[in-house]
Amino acid sequence: MRDPILSLLKAIDGERSGVAIVWCPDIGTRAWLVDRVESLVTESARPIRTASVEQAISEHNRLVLLIPTDERSTVLDMDGQRDRLLDEEAPRTYPVVLFLTRDGDGQRALAEEAPSLASWVRGNDTDPEELAEIDVDEERAKFTNEHGKSPEAWLEAWRAGVISRTPRHFSAAFWAMLLEGS
Amino acid sequence: MTTWAKLYANHRKLRTETDGRFETEIRKQLTKLVDAGHCAFARFSYRTNKKHKGLEAWEIKSTKDCDGLRLLNVDGFASIRFQVQVLFERRSNHLRALMAMAECVRTDGSPCVIAVHMPDDGPGDQQGLGACGHAAFHCHIGPSLDVKPQVRVPLPALSPSEVAQWVISQVVQDQAFEPAPWDSVNKALRDSQAIGADEH
Numbered sequence: 001m002r003d004p005i006l007s008l009l010k011a012i013d014g015e016r017s018g019v020a021i022v023w024c025p026d027i028g029t030r031a032w033l034v035d036r037v038e039s040l041v042t043e044s045a046r047p048i049r050t051a052s053v054e055q056a057i058s059e060h061n062r063l064v065l066l067i068p069t070d071e072r073s074t075v076l077d078m079d080g081q082r083d084r085l086l087d088e089e090a091p092r093t094y095p096v097v098l099f100l101t102r103d104g105d106g107q108r109a110l111a112e113e114a115p116s117l118a119s120w121v122r123g124n125d126t127d128p129e130e131l132a133e134i135d136v137d138e139e140r141a142k143f144t145n146e147h148g149k150s151p152e153a154w155l156e157a158w159r160a161g162v163i164s165r166t167p168r169h170f171s172a173a174f175w176a177m178l179l180e181g182s
Numbered sequence: 183m184t185t186w187a188k189l190y191a192n193h194r195k196l197r198t199e200t201d202g203r204f205e206t207e208i209r210k211q212l213t214k215l216v217d218a219g220h221c222a223f224a225r226f227s228y229r230t231n232k233k234h235k236g237l238e239a240w241e242i243k244s245t246k247d248c249d250g251l252r253l254l255n256v257d258g259f260a261s262i263r264f265q266v267q268v269l270f271e272r273r274s275n276h277l278r279a280l281m282a283m284a285e286c287v288r289t290d291g292s293p294c295v296i297a298v299h300m301p302d303d304g305p306g307d308q309q310g311l312g313a314c315g316h317a318a319f320h321c322h323i324g325p326s327l328d329v330k331p332q333v334r335v336p337l338p339a340l341s342p343s344e345v346a347q348w349v350i351s352q353v354v355q356d357q358a359f360e361p362a363p364w365d366s367v368n369k370a371l372r373d374s375q376a377i378g379a380d381e382h
Contacts, residue, residue, distance in 0.1 A: 003243070005227040032202060032272060039206035132230045132238075159305055165327040167265075167285050167295065171249060174239055174267045177279060177302055182233035 004128035011126045018085040020095045021125035023102045030099050045094050053077040056096045057084050063094035071106030079114035136182050151176035186313040193318040196339035200277040207343030224251045236273035260287045266346050278302050282345045284353050297322045298345050
């Protein structure tokens with residue numbers, strides 16, 4: 001299922017791995033995604049934000065939101081810390097969530113210079129914004145099939161009060177508004 | 183300015199004063215419902231359209247792609263479907279549209295709908311004849327949404343999470359789901375009176 005929130009919940013599941021990566025389309029969106037991850041955990045996770053790999057490793061009983069100032073350096077630092085992050089004597093309760101920019105320096109470093117980290121996080125990374133993006137053509141066809149009109153034509157009738165005010169139609173209006181003009 | 187004009191001004195202000203934290207606050211409401219045994223699992227999730235950068239359509243999902251949340255174990259009701267939908271411009275922090283609804287069937291089998299609406303202001307939110315008869319932010323309560331008269335109760339400028347709280351409080355009559363217990367209201371009144379006295 002393509003659901004951005006479910007994918008984040010899976011990535012930050014403390015039982016899975018010591019590290020998760022959240023891909024961000026740009027720095028502005030990164031700030032929203034950090035807030036979003038923070039909002040998904042219980043208070044017991046005591047989320048902490050840091051740019052320091054050293055602090056991220058030492059806070060093994062908290063959910064660490066690792067927000068790099070230099071993505072490449074952070075990836076390379078993390079690459080050498082696998083044993084410390086997976087210390088069996090002091091297992092992490094919550095993972096380190098590393099926020100990297102899609103197609104950025106961190107992603108390049110991960111692919112080319114950090115093989116250990118790359119293999120370790122495989123399956124524990126997610127791109128929620130990409131998952132949230134609808135397939136516009138498919139959704140428009142689905143809407144038209146279900147409601148007998150294009151989103152624009154349906155909304156025109158809806159706004160004119162021609163379509164009955166049922167709960168199903170109110171929900172359809174939100175769907176149509178997301179598709180309108182695209 | 184009349185009360186109705188002021189109310190509409192407040193509704194417009196709400197659109198620009200709502201920030202992205204509503205998702206966190208609504209998620210807390212859903213967690214409370216899960217913890218109290220009123221639903222099994224719920225997530226407040228979103229979809230975007232790459233052609234409208236920053237526009238997010240939020241809604242409650244329960245299992246799979248089920249539309250809305252089935253509330254369980256609520257006194258007086260055989261079934262309740264609860265939904266909150268938000269259309270939000272993330273880049274400009276602008277609330278485009280909001281809906282919160284509880285579609286209920288009472289234990290005697292009679293239907294009841296509580297539906298809060300704030301229409302999309304893209305094409306304009308001035309519907310009906312005016313800000314009194316058709317307030318931009320209003321609630322319908324009745325056996326269905328199309329039964330005459332279609333009463334629209336004007337609402338104050340509540341944030342999306344406050345609207346969710348309000349709808350829940352109308353069906354789950356439990357102190358734990360009262361967002362403004364009288365004790366806290368009275369304390370706030372006493373505190374504000376004390377500040378007023380200090381200022382004089």
